[in-house]
Amino acid sequence: xxxxxxxxxxxxxxxxxxxxxxxTLIRSGVPSVINPHDLHALEIALTLKDRFGGxxxxxxxxxxxxxxxxxxxxxxxxxxAILLTDMVYAGADTLATSYTLAKTISKLKFDLIxxxxxxVDSSTAHIGAQVxxxxxxxxxxxVVDVNYLGDGKIWAKRLLEDAYEEYELTLPAxxxxxxxxTHPRRVKLSYKLRCKSEQIIEVWSNKTLGLEANCVGLKxxxxxxxxxxxxxxxxxxxxxxxxxxxxQAAEWLIKRLIEERxxxx
Amino acid sequence: xSICSEWDKIDPREYRGIWAYLxxxxxxxxxxxxxxxxxxxxxxxxxxxxxxxxxxxKGVSSLAREAIYYGADKVFxxxxxxxxxxYAALYAExxxxxxxxxxxxxxxxxxxxxxxxxxxxxxxxxRTGITADCTSFEVDPxxxxxxxxxxxxxxxxxxxxxxxxxxxxIFTARPNVFPTPERNPAREGEIIHTQPKVADGYGxxxxxxxxxxxGTVPIEKAKILVSGGKGLGSRDGFTILQEFxxxxxxxxxxxxxxxxxxxxxxxxxVGQTGKTVRSxxxxxxxISGAVQHLYGIREARCVVAINxxxxxxxxxxxxxxxxxxxxxxxPALIKAVKKLQARKTE
Numbered sequence: 001x002x003x004x005x006x007x008x009x010x011x012x013x014x015x016x017x018x019x020x021x022x023x024t025l026i027r028s029g030v031p032s033v034i035n036p037h038d039l040h041a042l043e044i045a046l047t048l049k050d051r052f053g054g055x056x057x058x059x060x061x062x063x064x065x066x067x068x069x070x071x072x073x074x075x076x077x078x079x080x081a082i083l084l085t086d087m088v089y090a091g092a093d094t095l096a097t098s099y100t101l102a103k104t105i106s107k108l109k110f111d112l113i114x115x116x117x118x119x120v121d122s123s124t125a126h127i128g129a130q131v132x133x134x135x136x137x138x139x140x141x142x143v144v145d146v147n148y149l150g151d152g153k154i155w156a157k158r159l160l161e162d163a164y165e166e167y168e169l170t171l172p173a174x175x176x177x178x179x180x181x182t183h184p185r186r187v188k189l190s191y192k193l194r195c196k197s198e199q200i201i202e203v204w205s206n207k208t209l210g211l212e213a214n215c216v217g218l219k220x221x222x223x224x225x226x227x228x229x230x231x232x233x234x235x236x237x238x239x240x241x242x243x244x245x246x247x248q249a250a251e252w253l254i255k256r257l258i259e260e261r262x263x264x265x
Numbered sequence: 266x267s268i269c270s271e272w273d274k275i276d277p278r279e280y281r282g283i284w285a286y287l288x289x290x291x292x293x294x295x296x297x298x299x300x301x302x303x304x305x306x307x308x309x310x311x312x313x314x315x316x317x318x319x320x321x322x323k324g325v326s327s328l329a330r331e332a333i334y335y336g337a338d339k340v341f342x343x344x345x346x347x348x349x350x351x352y353a354a355l356y357a358e359x360x361x362x363x364x365x366x367x368x369x370x371x372x373x374x375x376x377x378x379x380x381x382x383x384x385x386x387x388x389x390x391x392r393t394g395i396t397a398d399c400t401s402f403e404v405d406p407x408x409x410x411x412x413x414x415x416x417x418x419x420x421x422x423x424x425x426x427x428x429x430x431x432x433x434x435i436f437t438a439r440p441n442v443f444p445t446p447e448r449n450p451a452r453e454g455e456i457i458h459t460q461p462k463v464a465d466g467y468g469x470x471x472x473x474x475x476x477x478x479x480g481t482v483p484i485e486k487a488k489i490l491v492s493g494g495k496g497l498g499s500r501d502g503f504t505i506l507q508e509f510x511x512x513x514x515x516x517x518x519x520x521x522x523x524x525x526x527x528x529x530x531x532x533x534x535v536g537q538t539g540k541t542v543r544s545x546x547x548x549x550x551x552i553s554g555a556v557q558h559l560y561g562i563r564e565a566r567c568v569v570a571i572n573x574x575x576x577x578x579x580x581x582x583x584x585x586x587x588x589x590x591x592x593x594x595x596p597a598l599i600k601a602v603k604k605l606q607a608r609k610t611e
Contacts, residue, residue, distance in 0.1 A: 013419025013557070095389065099271070122417055123537065124397040129353065129385035138468035139353060141382040155472075160378050161483070161532060164475045170468035179538070180524065180531050215269035222394030222431040226405065226412055228422045231556070233582075234563050240586030242575065250597035253569070253585055254605060262546045262567050263489070263513060265606050 001054040001148060001171075003045040003112045004105050006131065007038040007073060009066035010121040034069045037116030039076075039184035040177035044146055045114045046077045046185065052148045055079045057108060061089055061100050064203075071195045075187030079200075086206040091218030098130030100216050103209055106135060112154065113174040117141065128176035139174040140167055144181040272392040272431075280432035282339075282369040283309045283411075284317040286360060286384075287332055288377060292324075294331050296445060297375025301438060302336040303446035304402055305373055308411055311404045315339055317369055321359050323349040326458070333454035336446050340454060341367065343461050351379060354467040357386035362461035364391060369433045371411050376437040388435045394428030395435040400442050400541075410434065420537045420560040441485045441541045442564060482516050484533050489515030489546045490565075492535055494558075495522040496551025496572055497591065503528055505595050506550060512602050518542070520552045536561035550591050554579030571595070 011030045045056045058073035060066050061084040070081035084104055092100065105113060113132075118125035125141070132139035145157040152171045157164060159178055169175075194200050206216070213219060243249030257263040268274070285301035287294050298318075305316045318337030320328055322344065329340040343359050356379075364372060364387070372387070374380045376398055388395035396413035403412050403425070410427050413436040417424045428434035484490060491510040493503055503517060510517050519529035521536055535542055537557040547565035551572060552558060559582050562568055570583035571594045580586045587594050 011418075013421070093394065094385065095392070095394065098389065118538075120538070121419060124385075124395075125381050126385040126388075126395060126397060129357075129382060130389045132354070133357075133386045133389035139386075140469065141353070142378060162476055162479065164473075164477070165471060166473035168470045168472050173468065212270060214267055215271055220269050222392070223396060223426050223428050226425045226427045228417070228424050231416065231420065231423050231560065234559075236568060236582055237584040238581065238586070239584065240570075240580045240588065242588035246587075246589060246593050246597045247600065249587060250594065251601040251604070253587065254598060254601040256585070257546065257567070257569075258605070260567065265513070265602055265609065 001048055001052050001111045002109050003048060003054065003056045003114060004108060004110045005038070005041050005045045005056060005058050005073070005078070006101055006113065006115045006127060007042070007058055007060050007069060008035040008116075008119050009033075009060060009062050009069035010035045010119055013120050032065070032069070034072050035116055035119040035121075037118060037120065037177070037179050039116075040179065040182045041114040041116045042073060042076055042078070043182040043184040044143070044175070044177050045112075047182075048112070048146060048148060049077070054111070057082065057110075059084065059101065059104055061085070061092070061097060067201060070201050071192055072187055074195050074200055075189070075192030076185055077188070077191055081201045083201060083203045084209070085203060088206050088213055089217045091221065092216060093221035093223045094124055094126035094130055095222055096216050096220035098127050099134055099220060100209070100211065101127070102131045102134035103211055104204065105131070107209075111171045113137075113172070115174065115176050117176050117179050125176075128174055132174040135172070135174075137172050137174055138169045139176070140169060141176040142178045143175045144178050146175060269392075275432060277430060277432045280368045280370040282315045282317050282367070282371075283312065284319055284364075284369040284372045284433070285337070286319045286372065286374040286380070287328070288375065288379060289320065289322050289325055289328065294328055294335070295375070295377065297377045297380065297440045299335050299445045300440070300443040301373040301375050302332070304438065304443050305371075306336045306446060308371065308402060308404065312370070312409070312411070314370065317341060317367070319360060319363060320344070321348050321356055329456045333452050334448045334450050336452070338454045340456050342456065342458050344458070345460070347463070350471055352467050352469055352471075353379070353383040354386055354469070355463055357383040358390060358463045359461040361387045361390035362463065363459055364433055366459070372433045372435045374435070374437045375440050377440055380437055384435060384437050391433065391435075393431040393433060393435060395437070396426040396428070397437050399436050399438045402436070411436075416537060416560055420557045439541055441543055479532065484516055484518040484535065484542055485540050487516040487518075487542070487544050489513055490518045490535070490542055490544045491515050491548045491550065492518040492520065492552060493523050493529070493550050494520035494552030495526070496553065496574075497523065497528070498551070500526075500528040502551065502591070505592065509548075509595050509599050512599050515546070520555075520558050549579050549583065550595065552579055553577045554582055
């Protein structure tokens with residue numbers, strides 16, 4: 001089975017800081033990582049390759065620095081990686097991004113596409129459905145387990161709020177891996193070193209893809225950010241203490257919560 | 266202005282009405298869709314247009330009146346054998362087909378698991394803009410377009426997003442952020458039976474489904490939540506929280522770190538990548554208060570923080586805070602509740 005995994009190189013949003021003096025976001029120096037949810041997509045793809053053979057190609061659309069993310073993917077065991085990078089792709093929303101990814105994938109030999117459920121920076125969860133839509137292939141979200149049935153079919157299990165569902169999908173198909181669905185494998189140095197000696201990471205620009213400028217980047221994006229603002233603070237009482245007598249403080253608090261009709265006993 | 270040749274030309278001025286997609290769960294209208302009817306009502310009155318409700322499924326016609334009672338002026342129904350089973354692309358193409366025919370200005374879909382799965386496909390089919398996970402909506406005073414407001418950059422910022430020149434503008438909204446409107450059986454509306462164009466098959470077949478009960482109230486419905494984070498130190502910490510929750514009639518939940526550590530399941534995760542909760546009371550135990558977590562507890566009425574780190578950001582975002590070791594504080598709270606309960610029964 002030949003598998004394509006779409007990944008995203010994202011700022012590590014857990015390490016962002018606010019400048020206390022100016023109240024602004026400190027973006028510089030924020031390290032980037034592979035979107036953590038994409039690691040499950042890579043793991044599912046590589047497990048399928050281990051069991052049924054074939055190849056795994058990682059692709060990303062990003063500025064050149066995202067090469068580090070693809071090196072990580074190679075280090076996990078991907079056979080090939082493609083970095084889509086071009087100024088005309090900048091400013092893309094999910095429609096334009098999915099279009100560029102879908103056009104790239106349609107140039108590759110593939111049976112299955114895997115994506116992470118969503119990204120930690122923008123959290124739209126759009127890309128899987130949109131790539132499937134451009135390619136007119138079946139898709140399924142929240143996938144926790146996959147098996148190849150042979151005869152151009154796969155079995156996939158997904159977890160909803162109150163149910164497990166099992167599906168059969170006709171290949172080619174797209175699956176979005178659920179968060180926490182696997183234990184992603186670590187990078188092997190011997191795999192990663194291949195990036196140094198071989199041309200294992202290809203860089204494609206719009207010269208390679210030849211897409212219409214009106215369909216990609218900012219021009220191909222129907223949505224625009226009208227403005228951004230800080231998240232307004234929720235007014236809270238902020239009655240905080242470090243009690244000497246914990247039991248006394250606990251009783252005070254419980255009584256208070258009862259008075260405020262937040263708690264009934 | 267030239268547009269992408271993959272997009273059809275449209276005239277945005279022809280598009281009117283605010284639609285809410287109504288997901289049907291076990292034969293009744295899902296809470297999320299009702300919340301969207303409430304949002305649609307509000308936007309429609311600002312835009313001076315109608316509220317549309319969309320029902321897709323088999324045997325869903327009987328729910329049309331309910332949709333009207335909750336705020337729809339027109340209900341578009343696709344009631345057919347072929348919609349018996351939900352498949353993302355099938356439902357997406359049905360909704361897209363209705364939108365092509367009836368031209369709404371806006372489509373709102375609650376961001377349930379299925380809502381988030383099929384709505385991007387609708388947007389793509391119509392070559393229009395989609396904004397995910399909105400937590401509020403506004404009508405831009407200058408351009409009069411509906412803007413979706415959503416957290417971005419890991420909930421450090423909120424973005425106000427506009428769909429430019431394409432229609433309908435499509436939005437998914439975060440479940441549980443918006444209130445469910447009141448049911449008014451005196452309301453009247455129009456019921457429109459439709460036959461959306463869909464393909465015969467989508468290469469996907471449900472072969473097995475196993476329902477299970479989590480045995481607890483879903484955290485988004487709980488009145489009282491006792492939530493644990495990394496500061497619990499181990500899975501055992503949740504045993505103490507569970508005991509406290511039981512005593513006060515609450516449920517347990519957790520932060521992303523507690524879920525990542527495998528101490529609690531993802532369906533109980535509070536925060537930007539988990540759920541928004543609307544509990545009256547929210548105990549944050551051993552939770553430092555990362556912005557992503559704070560985003561999920563904005564709708565909680567009262568937040569009580571318990572943490573041994575006096576500098577934890579949660580203390581700037583709580584109503585009551587006790588600085589101390591939870592292994593001492595929680596048992597003291599349990600004791601206090603039991604003491605008051607005993608006094609009451611005397």
